[in-house]
Amino acid sequence: MNIGFIGTGLMGAPMIKNLLKSKHQISIFNRTISKARKLKRYGAYLSYKIDELVKDKEIIITMLTDDKAVNNIIRSKTFLKNVCKETTVIDMSSTKPSTALDNYKTLKKKGVYFLDAPVSGGTKGAESASLAIMVGGEKKIYKKNLKVLKMLGIPNYVGKPSSGQAAKLANQIIVGITIGAVSEAIIFSKKLGLKPINVLKALKGGWADSKILQTHGLRMIKEDFKARGKVASQLKDMENILNTAKMNKINLPLSMIIRNLYKKLSKKGYDNLDHSYLYKEIKNYF
Ligand SMILES: NC(=O)c1ccc[n+]([C@@H]2O[C@H](COP(=O)([O-])OP(=O)(O)OC[C@H]3O[C@@H](n4cnc5c(N)ncnc54)[C@H](OP(=O)(O)O)[C@@H]3O)[C@@H](O)[C@H]2O)c1
Structure with missing residues (x-):
């Protein structure tokens, strides 16, 4: 099968490496071509033009x-002019559901299929092909592309076009608020004279345990804020959550607080640090 992949960033690059383990021919494109070159040595064919x-x-x-x-x-005109009838475009980026629906409709007019299939699990999940993949679209198209999706993680069909993105926003409500909760728990533990690493261990297996507690909590304790998931991406997700909530007349007070804290981090120039850097914003709140 001929598969094209656009976007060789933090998530795209390890996902491409997993696809390259198959017999499929994988062509890649990135806006900044130099960032895609390193994938040639794994067997990717580098396209210089869209x-x-x-x-x-x-x-x-x-x-x-x-x-x-x-x-x-x-x-883009170039994309729409060159994409073949019956190709399936799978957007695995995180966007608003309304964006996914517009793209589904635009491509359908050209006889091109579209799935929205955003992911959760971060760069670790991308590397180990264990991403949670939330898929929206026509069920028969989902089934047709299931084998390829399974090379990247664990796909689940959510519903009609745009449902994948809606599920991803629900996921990001939990991720954003949990990063905030873990930040407060670590700050609190430290102030009470506890070793936060011991708290992480003691909480393992209990109701408060989570991947975010163990992964992002450790990043906070070690003050290791090299981006695996960027502040800018988390802020974008929080904005998309609130925008979609407003359109559907839903109040999300906790998401609003978290959005405002990420906005502050972004204004201070921390867009490219890890989203666990929220810890610092909460620590220095007053
Ligand atoms: N990182 C995570 O933990 C994580 C987890 C789950 C979901 N996600 C989602 O996955 C998506 C990718 O995230 P990432 O962490 O891989 O981000 P990233 O490292 O910043 O990569 C973004 C990619 O998008 C390209 N790009 C940006 N603006 C563009 C434009 N105007 N035209 C064409 N290409 C453009 C970039 O190209 P250049 O190289 O030229 O800049 C790069 O290839 C995001 O939607 C994010 O929310 C991320």
């Missing part, structure tokens, strides 16, 4: 920053 990448593919996967980046690619 039309070259798009042509003659059965599947095109996109893994891009945000709604604007996805639309820049999928809605």
Whole structure:
């Protein structure tokens, strides 16, 4: 099968490496070509232009920053002119559900299939092909592409087009608020004279335990804020959550607090640090 992959960032690069373990021919494209070159040694074919990448593919996967980046690619004249009928475009970036629905409709008019299939599990999940994949779209198209999705993680069909992105926003409500809760728990423990690493161990297996407690908690304790998931991405997700909630007349007071804290971090220039850096914003709150 000929598969095209657009976006070789923190998530895209390890996902491409997993696809390259199969017999499929994998072509890749990235806006900054130099960042994609390192994947050639794993067997990827590097396309220098978007039309070259798009042509003659059965599947095109996109893994891009945000709604604007996805639309820049999928809605571009070059993409729409060169994409073949019956190709499936799978957008694995995190966007608003409304963006996914618009892209589904635009591509359908050209006889091109679309799945929204955002992920959770971070760079670790991308490396180990264990990402939670939330899929929206036509069920028969989901089934048709299941084998390829399984090379990247654990796909689950959520429902009609845009449902994958809606599920991902629900996921990000939990991720954002939990990173905030873990930050407060570590700050609290330290102030009471406890060793936070001992608290993490003691909480293991209890109701408060989670991947975020053990992973992001450790990053906070070690003050290791090298980005695996960026502050900018988390802020984008929180904005998309609140935007979608507003459109549907839903109040999300906790998400609003977390969005405001991430906004402060972004204004201070910390966009490219890990989203666990929220810990510092809460620590220095007053
Ligand atoms: N990192 C995580 O833990 C994580 C977990 C789950 C989901 N996600 C989601 O996965 C997606 C990718 O995240 P990431 O962490 O891999 O981000 P990243 O490392 O910043 O990569 C973003 C990619 O998008 C490309 N891009 C950005 N703007 C573009 C534009 N206008 N036109 C074309 N390409 C553009 C970048 O190209 P350049 O190289 O040229 O900048 C890069 O390839 C995001 O939607 C994020 O929310 C991330």
